[in-house]
Amino acid sequence: MTLEKILRQRLDERRRDGLYRQIKTLAAAPTPLVTVDGREMLAFSSNDYLGLAIHPEVIAAQKAGAELGAGATASHLVNGHFQVHQQLQQSLAEVTGREAALVFSSGYMANVGTLCALLGRADNIISDKLNHASLIDGARLCGANSLRFPHGDLDGLHRQLQRAARRGGNTLVAVDGVYSMDGDLAPLAEIAGLCRDYGAWLLVDEAHGFGVMGSAQLPLAGSSAAAGLDQSQVPVIMGTLGKAAGNAGAFVAGSSALIDYLVQFARPYIYTTGMPPAVAAGSIAAVERMRSEPELARRLQENIAHFRQRAAQLNLPLAGSSTAIQPLLLGCEKTVMSVSAKLECRGFLVGAIRPPTVPVGTARLRITLSAAHSHDQINALLDELVSVLQENAVVRS
Numbered sequence: 001m002t003l004e005k006i007l008r009q010r011l012d013e014r015r016r017d018g019l020y021r022q023i024k025t026l027a028a029a030p031t032p033l034v035t036v037d038g039r040e041m042l043a044f045s046s047n048d049y050l051g052l053a054i055h056p057e058v059i060a061a062q063k064a065g066a067e068l069g070a071g072a073t074a075s076h077l078v079n080g081h082f083q084v085h086q087q088l089q090q091s092l093a094e095v096t097g098r099e100a101a102l103v104f105s106s107g108y109m110a111n112v113g114t115l116c117a118l119l120g121r122a123d124n125i126i127s128d129k130l131n132h133a134s135l136i137d138g139a140r141l142c143g144a145n146s147l148r149f150p151h152g153d154l155d156g157l158h159r160q161l162q163r164a165a166r167r168g169g170n171t172l173v174a175v176d177g178v179y180s181m182d183g184d185l186a187p188l189a190e191i192a193g194l195c196r197d198y199g200a201w202l203l204v205d206e207a208h209g210f211g212v213m214g215s216a217q218l219p220l221a222g223s224s225a226a227a228g229l230d231q232s233q234v235p236v237i238m239g240t241l242g243k244a245a246g247n248a249g250a251f252v253a254g255s256s257a258l259i260d261y262l263v264q265f266a267r268p269y270i271y272t273t274g275m276p277p278a279v280a281a282g283s284i285a286a287v288e289r290m291r292s293e294p295e296l297a298r299r300l301q302e303n304i305a306h307f308r309q310r311a312a313q314l315n316l317p318l319a320g321s322s323t324a325i326q327p328l329l330l331g332c333e334k335t336v337m338s339v340s341a342k343l344e345c346r347g348f349l350v351g352a353i354r355p356p357t358v359p360v361g362t363a364r365l366r367i368t369l370s371a372a373h374s375h376d377q378i379n380a381l382l383d384e385l386v387s388v389l390q391e392n393a394v395v396r397s
C-alpha cells in the first residue's frame with residue numbers, strides 16, 4: 001500500500017474515533033481576549049498564568065534581546081551561549097534556591113535529556129502513571145527498567161521502590177509537581193520521604209508550579225518548595241518558561257555537579273541550536289516581574305478561589321483542583337467536542353482534552369485561569385458552561 005493511502009486510512013480512523021486534532025490559528029497571544037480564525041473570543045486555555053506573555057516590560061526586554069541577534073547561531077557548546085543565557089540561568093538558580101540552572105530549548109527536551117543523561121539500562125525509573133508525555137518518553141528512551149505506579153498512590157510507589165531495590169542499580173522517581181491535565185498536586189513530602197528511605201533520586205517537573213507557588217523564602221520555586229523540600233530532598237527540578245513565564249524554553253536546576261554533568265551528557269542540550277537570545281532576555285524580564293510584582297500571583301490565586309466558589313454555587317462537577325488548571329471531566333470524547341464547540345460558538349476558548357493525552361474514558365474540558373482574567377470574565381464563562389452542559393444533559397437544569 002502506498003504511504004499516502006495508509007496515512008489517509010489512519011487519519012480517517014482518528015476522525016471516526018472523535019480523536020482528530022485540529023489546529024486553531026490565533027492572531028496573537030490571549031490577553032485573555034484573542035482573535036481565532038477571525039473571531040474575537042475569550043480564552044481560558046492558555047498556560048500564561050500570570051499574564052506575562054503580554055506584559056509590556058517583558059515584550060520590551062524581548063525586543064531589546066533581539067538586537068543581540070535573531071538567533072543564537074549555534075548550539076550552546078559551540079558559540080550559541082550568550083551573556084543573557086548566563087544571566088537567565090543565574091536568576092533561575094536564585095529563585096529556585098538551587099546552586100545552578102541550565103536552560104533548554106523546551107521542557108520536552110529538558111525532561112528527555114535529563115532522564116537519558118542520568119539513567120541507563122542498569123538503572124530504574126519509577127513514574128506516576130499520569131506524568132507528562134515528555135517524562136514518559138524520557139523513561140522509554142533512557143533504556144532504564146521502567147516501573148509505574150497509579151496516580152498519586154504512595155503504596156504503589158512504595159511497592160515499585162521495593163522492586164527496584166531488589167533489582168539493583170540506581171533508581172530515580174519522576175513526578176509532575178502539578179499534574180498538567182488534572183491540576184492536582186503530587187504528595188511530594190511523602191514521595192521525598194520514600195525516596196530518602198530507598199536512596200532513590202527525585203525529579204520534580206515544575207512546569208505548572210514554577211512562578212506561581214513556593215515557600216515563604218522561595219515564593220516562585222514551585223510545588224517542591226511549597227511542600228517544604230529543598231535541594232537535598234529534590235535534587236533535580238525541571239521548570240518551563242512557556243507557562244507562568246509566558247515565554248518559551250525550560251530549565252533544569254540543582255547542584256553545580258548536576259548542571260555540569262548535563263552540559264556534558266544531555267544530548268538535547270548539546271545537539272540543538274541555543275535558545276534565541278530574545279527569548280532569554282524576555283525570560284529574564286519575566287522572572288524579574290514575578291519577583292517584583294507578587295500581586296500577579298496573588299491575583300491568580302484570587303481568580304482560582306473565585307472560580308471554584310462560583311462553580312460550586314452552580315453545582316458544576318469540577319474535579320476539585322486548587323491550581324490554575326481546572327478540569328471538568330466529561331468522559332466521552334464526543335461530548336467534550338460538542339461542549340467545547342458550543343462554547344466556541346458563544347465566544348469562549350477552552351481546551352478539549354482527549355486520549356491519548358489523557359486515559360481513555362477521561363476526556364475533559366481543561367479550563368485554565370490567569371491573573372489576566374477579571375471576575376466578570378470568569379462569571380461569564382461559568383454561566384455559559386452551565387447552559388451548554390444543560391443542553392448536553394451533562395448537568396440537570
Ligand code: PMP
Pocket residue numbers: 105106107108109111132134176180205207208240241242248249250
Ligand atoms: N512538563 C509538563 C508537566 C508540561 O505540562 C509541559 C508542557 N505541556 C512540558 C513538560 C513540556 O514543556 P515545553 O512546552 O516547554 O516543551
